[in-house]
Amino acid sequence: MKRAIPVLALSVAGLVPVWLYSPASGHEGEISEVAAPEAQQQTAPRSTQAAPKSTGAAPKTTQPRQQQTTQQQTTQQQAQNRSVSGPAVNTSEGTVQVQVVFQGTKIVDVKALRAPNSNPTRTALPLLRESALKAQSADIDTVSGATATSEGYKQSLQAALDGAR
Amino acid sequence: MSVRRVDHVMGLPISVDLRDGDAALAERAFAWLREADARFSPFKPGSEVSRLDRGELTGEELSPDLVEVLSLCDWYEQSTGGAFTARLPGRGLDPCAVVKGWAVQRAADVLREGGATSFCVNAGGDVVTAGEPEPGKPWRVGVRHPDLADRLSVVLGVRDGAVATSALYERGQHILDGRTGQPVTGLISVTVFSDDLAIADTTATAAFALGREGIGWAAAQEGCEVFIVDEDRRVHSSPGLPVHIC
Numbered sequence: 001m002k003r004a005i006p007v008l009a010l011s012v013a014g015l016v017p018v019w020l021y022s023p024a025s026g027h028e029g030e031i032s033e034v035a036a037p038e039a040q041q042q043t044a045p046r047s048t049q050a051a052p053k054s055t056g057a058a059p060k061t062t063q064p065r066q067q068q069t070t071q072q073q074t075t076q077q078q079a080q081n082r083s084v085s086g087p088a089v090n091t092s093e094g095t096v097q098v099q100v101v102f103q104g105t106k107i108v109d110v111k112a113l114r115a116p117n118s119n120p121t122r123t124a125l126p127l128l129r130e131s132a133l134k135a136q137s138a139d140i141d142t143v144s145g146a147t148a149t150s151e152g153y154k155q156s157l158q159a160a161l162d163g164a165r
Numbered sequence: 166m167s168v169r170r171v172d173h174v175m176g177l178p179i180s181v182d183l184r185d186g187d188a189a190l191a192e193r194a195f196a197w198l199r200e201a202d203a204r205f206s207p208f209k210p211g212s213e214v215s216r217l218d219r220g221e222l223t224g225e226e227l228s229p230d231l232v233e234v235l236s237l238c239d240w241y242e243q244s245t246g247g248a249f250t251a252r253l254p255g256r257g258l259d260p261c262a263v264v265k266g267w268a269v270q271r272a273a274d275v276l277r278e279g280g281a282t283s284f285c286v287n288a289g290g291d292v293v294t295a296g297e298p299e300p301g302k303p304w305r306v307g308v309r310h311p312d313l314a315d316r317l318s319v320v321l322g323v324r325d326g327a328v329a330t331s332a333l334y335e336r337g338q339h340i341l342d343g344r345t346g347q348p349v350t351g352l353i354s355v356t357v358f359s360d361d362l363a364i365a366d367t368t369a370t371a372a373f374a375l376g377r378e379g380i381g382w383a384a385a386q387e388g389c390e391v392f393i394v395d396e397d398r399r400v401h402s403s404p405g406l407p408v409h410i411c
Contacts, residue, residue: 128310128311128318128394128398128399128400129398131318131319131400132310132313132316132317132318132319135307135308135310135316135317135318135319135320136316136317138305138307138317138320138409139305140305140306140307140317140320141182141285141298141304141305141306142180142182142285142287142292142294142304142305142306142307143287143290143306143307143308143309143317144287144290144291144292144306144307144308144309144321144328144329144330144356145290145308145309145330145332145334145354146289146290146309146330146331146332146334152314152334153178153289155314156309156314157307157309157314157315157317158178158180158287158290159178161180162169162171162180163169
């Protein structure tokens with residue numbers, strides 16, 4: 001459980017660039033095609049799915065989405081949820097600040113407290129993002145991924161797990 | 166008695182999380198890794214690899230360990246049609262892609278032979294595990310998100326096994342296709358699960374060198390399960406991958 005803390009803290013900050021990822025609407029057909037095999041692994045509450053999906057919509061203010069999410073949580077598990085707000089981060093697309101909703105140690109939703117007026121047009125299939133969103137909720141022992149340099153290591157999750165920074 | 170230790174060997178940060186062993190046993194594993202580096206690094210002029218490359222050693226004079234490493238190099242070179250190679254044109258012999266996983270797997274064997282039954286060794290992102298960190302729970306191995314250093318793309322639950330990831334995370338990095346000598350395109354992250362890190366690590370590197378055709382090639386390797394992210398951020402995951410359900 002102790003190790004979950006740096007991971008969760010890093011996750012909140014790390015979700016800012018994820019918020020900036022936005023699937024191009026032209027990829028909707030591919031999304032369902034590639035997402036199908038993952039269906040049996042979907043243990044996250046419905047509200048998790050709301051976050052990535054709605055970012056694909058046309059540019060709009062974030063207010064309606066937050067209301068919608070709040071309604072869902074009220075009926076589902078409001079009492080067990082807690083929210084952690086990340087820092088406001090200046091990006092090339094504007095200032096972004098996200099709030100992550102945890103149910104226990106699981107991330108069940110990501111809300112944008114501050115977001116640029118328009119979504120970036122970078123293309124990203126949401127499968128990686130959906131897989132990634134689910135993975136953030138895990139308490140982990142170690143990290144696999146090329147960490148070839150000492151500088152890269154110092155900034156890595158593995159270093160946090162090793163207590164080396 | 167448990168030990169956690171991080172050292173830099175072979176140019177890599179190597180973490181040992183030993184749940185049932187002492188510092189002396191951990192040191193034996195690190196001593197082996199330093200020995201492997203001294204013997205098989207192409208960057209050390211006195212290493213066996215450098216001496217072979219300069220023609221100072223004949224085939225009969227090679228150690229059984231180096232023969233094993235070179236035979237692994239040859240097997241993967243043939244299997245990938247030369248996309249994976251320890252002998253890029255115009256460069257010296259460089260078996261690093263095999264040596265790393267092979268040596269770290271051997272370090273895990275040192276821990277096992279010393280009586281350890283529960284440990285996790287992570288060498289620059291390539292992982293070998295034994296047993297369970299707690300009764301009834303697997304080692305939870307997060308796979309780094311290819312775009313975001315502080316996030317994960319999937320979590321695997323592993324008991325006695327190995328997980329290796331070959332990826333391009335930073336601009337300017339590149340892996341060359343041995344068939345063309347050109348930087349590889351098509352994939353951004355290849356993760357392979359196997360029961361042996363020499364296999365997992367080399368399979369991941371070789372699949373990466375193959376580009377998109379590496380997806381099918383790696384998934385077909387005996388005893389290997391894959392999690393591959395292509396350039397379109399599409400995930401290719403084999404059905405036997407031990408995904409940890411959070």
